[in-house]
Amino acid sequence: MALRPIVGIHKNDPQWIIALWLAIHGGDPAPEISVQKASAVAADAIRALAAHLDAGKAKAVVAALGH
Secondary structure (H helix, E strand, O other): OOOOOOOOOOOOOHHHHHHHHHHHHOOOOOOOOOHHHHHHHHHHHHHHHHOOOOHHHHHHHHHHHOO
């Protein structure tokens, strides 16, 4: 059986990933996403991921986000 490559039907950019997250966790139907809300969600996600870096890098990421 030959394997076929997976062909994406959308671009996996940060905005799409955030929209998907909000669609899954934000209710049904998915809410409209403002630029401010998308930015806040992205910053929260980056902070959460930074917690898995070593302490110096995590501190630098949080400082770069302005908090």
